[in-house]
Amino acid sequence: MQAQDLPTPVNRISCPKCGNDEEFIEIAENVILTTLYTQNQDGSFTPEEDDSQVLGALKLICAHCEADLSHFHSRFAEMLF
Numbered sequence: 001m002q003a004q005d006l007p008t009p010v011n012r013i014s015c016p017k018c019g020n021d022e023e024f025i026e027i028a029e030n031v032i033l034t035t036l037y038t039q040n041q042d043g044s045f046t047p048e049e050d051d052s053q054v055l056g057a058l059k060l061i062c063a064h065c066e067a068d069l070s071h072f073h074s075r076f077a078e079m080l081f
Ligand SMILES: [Zn+2]
Pocket: 015, 016, 017, 018, 019, 020, 062, 063, 064, 065, 066, 067
C-alpha cells in the first residue's frame, strides 16, 4: 500500500517544501502582554489576569525547514481547538 493511497483529510496542512505535516510554529509580531498582579502580604506577587494583544501579523512557519506557510494561517486558525 502506497502512502498516497491512505485517506487523507483534504484540509490537512503540509509543508510544500519538506512535506512536514506534524509540527508548525506560529509567530506573533508586535505583541503587547499585559498582566495584572496582586502583591501578597509577604511581598511576593501573584498573576491574576493575562491579556495579550497582537498588533502585528501572525505568521505560520514549518517547524522542520522554516518555510513560510503564512498563506495557510487562516486555515490553521480555523482548525485550532
Ligand atoms: Zn518544511
